[in-house]
Amino acid sequence: MSECCVHPEKTEEIKGQLPDSCQLFDLAELFKMFGDSTRIKIISVLTHRELCVGDIAAALDMGQSAISHQLRLLRQSGLVRCKRQGKTMLYALADSHVQDIYRIGWEHITESEGDGNA
Amino acid sequence: MSECCVHPEKTEEIKGQLPDSCQLFDLAELFKMFGDSTRIKIISVLTHRELCVGDIAAALDMGQSAISHQLRLLRQSGLVRCKRQGKTMLYALADSHVQDIYRIGWEHITESEGDGNA
DNA sequence: CCAACATATGAATATATGTTCATATGTTGA
DNA sequence: TCAACATATGAACATATATTCATATGTTGG
Numbered sequence: 573m574s575e576c577c578v579h580p581e582k583t584e585e586i587k588g589q590l591p592d593s594c595q596l597f598d599l600a601e602l603f604k605m606f607g608d609s610t611r612i613k614i615i616s617v618l619t620h621r622e623l624c625v626g627d628i629a630a631a632l633d634m635g636q637s638a639i640s641h642q643l644r645l646l647r648q649s650g651l652v653r654c655k656r657q658g659k660t661m662l663y664a665l666a667d668s669h670v671q672d673i674y675r676i677g678w679e680h681i682t683e684s685e686g687d688g689n690a
Numbered sequence: 691m692s693e694c695c696v697h698p699e700k701t702e703e704i705k706g707q708l709p710d711s712c713q714l715f716d717l718a719e720l721f722k723m724f725g726d727s728t729r730i731k732i733i734s735v736l737t738h739r740e741l742c743v744g745d746i747a748a749a750l751d752m753g754q755s756a757i758s759h760q761l762r763l764l765r766q767s768g769l770v771r772c773k774r775q776g777k778t779m780l781y782a783l784a785d786s787h788v789q790d791i792y793r794i795g796w797e798h799i800t801e802s803e804g805d806g807n808a
Numbered sequence: 809c810c811a812a813c814a815t816a817t818g819a820a821t822a823t824a825t826g827t828t829c830a831t832a833t834g835t836t837g838a
Numbered sequence: 839t840c841a842a843c844a845t846a847t848g849a850a851c852a853t854a855t856a857t858t859c860a861t862a863t864g865t866t867g868g
Contacts, residue, residue, distance in 0.1 A: 578748045586735050586749040591796075596734060597727050598799045599792075604725030610826075612718045617704050625845060630696045631704040638827050640846055659835050659844050669798040674717075676794060678709075680787040681716045728856075743815060756857050758816055777814050777865050 605649045606673060610634065611642050615665065615674055618652065622664035723767045724791060728752065729760050733783065733792055736770065740782035 590596075606612055613632050617623060623631075629639040643663060646652040651670050654663045665671060708714075724730055731750050735741060741749075747757040761781055764770040769788050772781045783789060 578744045580748075582741075583745055583748040586738070586741070586745065589738055590731065590734060590749065595799060596730050599795050600725055600727045600730040602725075602795055602799055603721050603730070603791075607718055607720075607722030607725035608826080609715050609718045612714050612721070613708065616708060616714060620704070620707055623700075623704070626696045627701055627704065630698075630701040631708065635828070636845070637829080637847085641826075644846075656835085656845095659842095661845060669794065669801075672794050673721075673791065673798070676787065676790050677717050677720055680791070681713060681720055683787075726856080753858070754815070755817085755859080759856075762816075774815095774865085777812095779815060 602649065602651075605646060605651055606677065608642070610638065611646060612674075614639065614642060614646065614663075615651070615670065618663060618665045619671055619674060622662045624657070624660040624662055626660070628663070720767065720769075723764060723769055724795065726760070728756065729764060730792075732757065732760060732764065732781075733769070733788065736781060736783045737789055737792060740780045742775075742778040742780055744778070746781070 606615065610632070614628055617628060617631055625636060625639055625643065628643075629636045632639065643652065643654070647654065651666050652663050653666045654661050656662075724733065728750070732746055735746060735749055743754060743757055743761065746761075747754045750757065761770065761772070765772065769784050770781050771784045772779050774780075
């Protein structure tokens with residue numbers, strides 16, 4: 573067993589700095605929405621324009637149902653909003669934060685190597 | 691059935707704008723690392739300082755093994771780096787992008803409401 | 809080299825999650 | 839109101855993932 577290196581004082585200080593557990597949970601839930609190939613593709617196409625469900629499904633070569641399910645999750649997480657237009661539903665990114673997160677993630681993977689600071 | 695609203699020309703244009711499928715996969719994998727409560731907690735404590743495995747486990751009230759497994763995933767994704775210091779392993783965030791992504795996500799959830807642009 | 813410690817890792821288990829299928833809901837035009 | 843369309847949704851299934859347990863690896867001091 574052994575309690576590992578555990579430095580009690582340091583540990584307590586860290587605990588004090590750790591944000592509220594619920595907020596960290598929400599934060600994880602937020603990133604989880606970006607953490608699926610289908611959803612990130614949806615977000616990607618929505619960065620260019622608003623689209624209806626059928627066009628998203630066609631562009632991604634996926635079933636309407638799968639897209640709809642994922643759009644529901646994105647909606648519930650507040651990442652996309654939708655408005656009805658006749659028989660179709662137009663989806664769009666909810667706010668600029670979504671684009672910001674997408675963009676910074678994109679920058680990270682395209683730079684693709686450690687920047688060797690430190 | 692029905693092919694939904696599918697506008698063929700629009701769909702083709704969207705497909706053309708869609709980034710490489712592999713890159714989107716990598717992007718999803720990146721965000722997936724942030725999309726788990728345990729890992730986001732680890733990232734959170736590492737934003738303040740570098741820490742050894744045991745202290746992270748103690749601060750998070752979790753088993754050493756669970757933390758070690760998650761640290762391995764974070765390492766493999768290039769989000770944290772580690773260096774040995776005697777018997778312990780010191781972990782730190784790999785680069786500033788990790789902090790950036792964390793911070794922007796944090797801003798999003800703390801503002802917690804749509805900014806109503808558009 | 810050996811004992812004690814710190815971390816890593818493989819296997820097993822439980823749970824979460826994504827897609828599909830079938831069908832329900834809601835909208836439009838005749 | 840009815841038929842055709844676009845989307846939403848529940849259930850079922852397959853897969854992915856997180857944690858635990860046991861144990862292996864690697865380091866230090868005697």
